[in-house]
Each structure stands twice: as C-alpha cells, then as structure tokens.
Amino acid sequence: MRRYSRQKLISPSIADCHASCGSSSALPGPAALDRRRRRSHEGRFTSAEGSRWVAPAAPVRPEGRDPAGARRHDSLGAVSRLALAVVLALAATVPACSGSDGDRVSSKSSTSSRIAPSRCPDGGFVRRDLRYAKREGVPAGANSLDVYPTLRSCKAPVVVWVHGGGWRSGDKANGAIPKAVLFTQAGYVFVSVNYRLYDADDTRPAVYPAANEDVAAALAWVHDHIGDYGGDPDRIALLGHSAGAQIAASVGLDPRYLRAHDLGLDTLACIGPLDTEGFAVQEVASNPVYADVFGTDPEVWVEASPVTYATPGTKAGDVLLVERGRPVRVGQTQRFADVLRAAGVPVTAVAAPMYTHAQVNTKIGQADDTVITPALMAFLADCLDA
Template sequence: MQYKSVNGVNTNLLSLDIYHFGQATPKKPVVVYVHGGGFAVGDKANNLVNKQNLCSSLGYILVSINYRLSPASYSTDPYRVMYPTHNNDVADAVKWIYDNIGDYGGNNQKIALLGHSAGAHLVALTGTSNQFLPSRKINLSTLKGVACIDTEGYDVEARCKEKNEVYLNAFGQSNTFWFEASPINNLFMGTAYPKFFIAKRGNSSRIGYANAFITKLLVTGVSVSEVTANQYDHEGINDAIGAPGEIAITEPLKAFFAQCFR
C-alpha cells in the first residue's frame, strides 16, 4: 500500500505492508515496524516472518513500512536523501495508518512502534519529537508504546561529533540537525510520551548510549522497560523477535505490548 507519492521516487520506498485479519471485531491493536540498515539499505519485507507470526499469534495487526534511503556509502552531496526525509516519511506512514487502519480491522487508539537499528532511531524520534507527529495533528501520547531494538541513534549529535560516517551520511554537517535529530534532546518535563521498551547489547559505549536515553526517559517521567541481550549480535537481536522458543527478547516484548494495549 502506497502511503504517499513523491515525483521521481520509487513507489516501493513510500509504501507499507499490512498483515491483518480483515474486518475484525473488536478492532485489533497495531504494531508498526520500521526496518534498519544504516538509513541506506533495507526493505519492509526483509526477515519479517517471525514478527508476522508473533503479531498474528497475539491478535495484533503488523504494519511494516519503507522510507526513502540515503546513499549506500558516505556522501557529501547536498541533494542526497538525509534528515529529516527519513523521519518525515515514517511520520507520514504513521499518519496514513492512523487515518486508515480501521478499514483493515485495526484500532488507531492502540498503535505501538517497533524499530531495529536505524529504524529504532526513527521510532524513538517519532515518539519524542514535536516536529513530526504533532505537526500531523497526532499527539505523541496517541502512540501507546515505542520499542527500540539495538541502536546508538539516541544521541545523533554525539555520533556525528565522533565522525561516524553512517550518521554523517544520514544527518549531514548541520549541528542544528544533529541536536534536533537526537531523541535524547527531545524529552521535556510536562509532556505526555508513550511508554518505551529499550533492548540493548554490544560494547560499553553502545550500551552507554542506551542507558543515557533510559535515564533521560525516567527523569522525564516516562515508563521504560529494558532488556540487555549480549548473547546476540546486531542482526541476531532483531532476528530473535518472535523466533520459535526465543524468550530473551520475545517474552519481554510481548509483556511490553500487553501493557501498552491493555
């Protein structure tokens, strides 16, 4: 399903797939998945079977979305796809889902986001920034939950200052963009945010980015569930979601969604 049209852009990059039950009664909760790939590669259909089976078994609709991608390698071309294009595409997809998911048996008052890697940054910023959903007349608190699986993208500013090429390629050279694209900088007391689930792994630096974001969420009064899963590598932690017999990520994530949708 195409959620918007942009001249000259491959329609697949602006599309989403809906795994639903038809006109169900009552309407079903909705999990929106955003794939990773360094903001440069990936597709909504990749490695989705376990997530699809998990959501189906729980009675949830799964929607997997695409977004425009940056060049596959570091580029300083000022016309390349970069922030905030990825985030605007995700926000437009969520807006389309909010407006239309009822036609597929979904409940637009029970929507949660799930993202891995770059997709985890995208859902984290979607759930914290006033620039994206609120400008589309959707309150951040309309989202019931945001689940982030293994990213360092909570602090884009720090990653860019470290001259990480993945982040420079996606966020450019603007210090202003780096700051506003960092979910950790978008949390303010007195704002109603969705619940968060943070799955972390890796070296102390990588886990440190996640822990700093968790601390800021908690200080701001946001409900947070967290899991550390160093038994997995970066791809493995995503592949584990919904895998038969998997409990380290799947069971805590199931509990999180149950809390979001109760």
C-alpha cells in the first residue's frame, strides 16, 4: 500500500463511472421498479426485489484509473434510478466466477479460519442478513451484514460500510444500492453492516462501546469469510457516515476492538470516517445524542474519542476525512487531521462546504457529485489497489 500524506484532494468528475451495466431490455418497467423499491417495516427491501444482485461484469473507474446515517432517501436522481433499475433487473443468466475447471464453488462460509478458497465463489448474487455474531438477547438482524460481490475479480478488495443514524436508527440497507453499484463497478466487494442501536426503553440499552464491538466483530467475520464471496481479506477499507463515522474511526484507531478477535489495526488498509463531531467526544458530550450513548463520565469520553489513539507508532491505515459544517465541526476535524499527521498517519481531507451533513452520505455514487465520490474512489484506489 502506498503511504503518503496529502493535505487536500481535487479529483475529476465521475460522470463516466455510470456506464450501463446491461442492455435496456433487461430493465424492469416503472411499475415493477416501484414494487421493488417498496420497503418492509424493518427498513429492508421486500421480497418483491428478489435475491439476485446483478453485479457489473467489468470495472469502471474515474478518468480511466486502472483497476487493481440516516434513513434511506427516496429522492434519487435520474442516474441513480437507472442504476437501481439495473441492479434489480432479473437477468436471464449471470456469468459466474469459477475455478479453472469451470465448476461452481459453494458460497457457504468457510469452516477453515482465515484461509481463502482455492477457487472463485459464485458471483452476481447479494447475500443478505449474514449473521456475524450471536449475542444473548440481541436480535439476529442487529448483528448481520449484506455482501454484494463483484464479478471483476476472484480476490477483490473489500469496502465495508457502517451506516449512521445517531446510534439510534438506520439499517445496512439504507442507501446501499447506489454505493453497491459504485463499488462493485470499481471492482470492490461491498459489505454493509448492522450493529446494535440505542433504545432508552430497552432493559439493556446499547450504549458505548456496543456498536464498536459489533463492527469489530463484523470485520473479524469479513476477514475470516470474505474469500468465500470473492473478496481479499488482506485489502479491507472501513467507511462510515455520521455515527458510523465515529464508529469507524474508533475501531480503526483504538486497538482494543480488533485485538479482541486476534486482529491488529493493520487489518484495515484504510478508514474513511465521513463527517462526525465525535472525534473528541468530550467536546460534544453535552449533546443529548452523545450523552445518552457515552454517559456522563469524563474519563469515558476521553476513552471513547478516536483522537485519543492517534499516537506515534500506531499501525492505523490511511484516513479520509470530510471538512464541512459549522466552524466548531470543521475545527474539530482539522485538529483530528493534525494529530493524525503528527502520529505519522497519512490523511486526505476533502473540503465539502457546499454539502449538508446528509448529502455527504447521499451524494456518494451520484453522477453529479464532483466532490465526495471522486475523492473517495481515488483514496480507495491508492490504499486498496497498490
């Protein structure tokens, strides 16, 4: 992995990233598309969507680059609606990634620990609700993830996404389709993760560090089993937005979480905590969103702050940050970046003053986004494809 420090990143438009994934004859009509976009009460797609994920057969990168939260927003642009239609289309056949003898390989999780399969698994099907941990009293869905394979490679880099929602709401399905299109087109396996959410009415509310522990467990599962889905366990990026950004930064910098699974920080090639005020919890602890989850103990606030672990000698991977919002938010992000750089961690900072907090998430994968998506894809190419 190439490691170098960059202050700002200015990248080209990604309009060319949205090449057609198939012929127009494979697209469902508007009525069928509306049915497939209907959601269940849990925030997941209904069975009308079907189980097939039609992954793009070839990667498309910005400007010819070589290959190597909140609730779901329904106001997608025209390009995203086309992309959604493409990925939900029920194609007659999907080419499988197979071994040299052409045999299909089972997609069941490997029973051998951290050993990639010798042949490629089936491609083109989303695997939903894979349970990465079993905790007493925790619903299966809270500790589950979805895997979107790519047909580009049998050992593709992996992008793991952690949704936002203030630790109280959100789901791995929210906004996942545009991201899955973007990342699988680029030749990455995409994984979207659920974690325990805070509910004041629960007898045992999921307070800090429950979400961090869950995401670390999900990463351990990915490291052990993603080879069964065409992914490379040695090339994993962890991204998140809002609360998911704070979680991603915590797991990517505080070694305790991955160490609990006999893994080190170098398990992650890079991390992208996209837009959060939680890099220094003690600075926002009076906010009820944080107070409920992180409590009232100042020592816990420091312990829960990713900036605490940005120390010289850290094995943390490269970091991508987004600077936007009120001056206090921008200032905290810039101070976090300075501490990381002082610790020897390469940092890419993307200035996005024109975007709202929600848009930092919803713009990812949109054809009209010339800020977040190009910078993100260039960052991933640097840390995953080198």
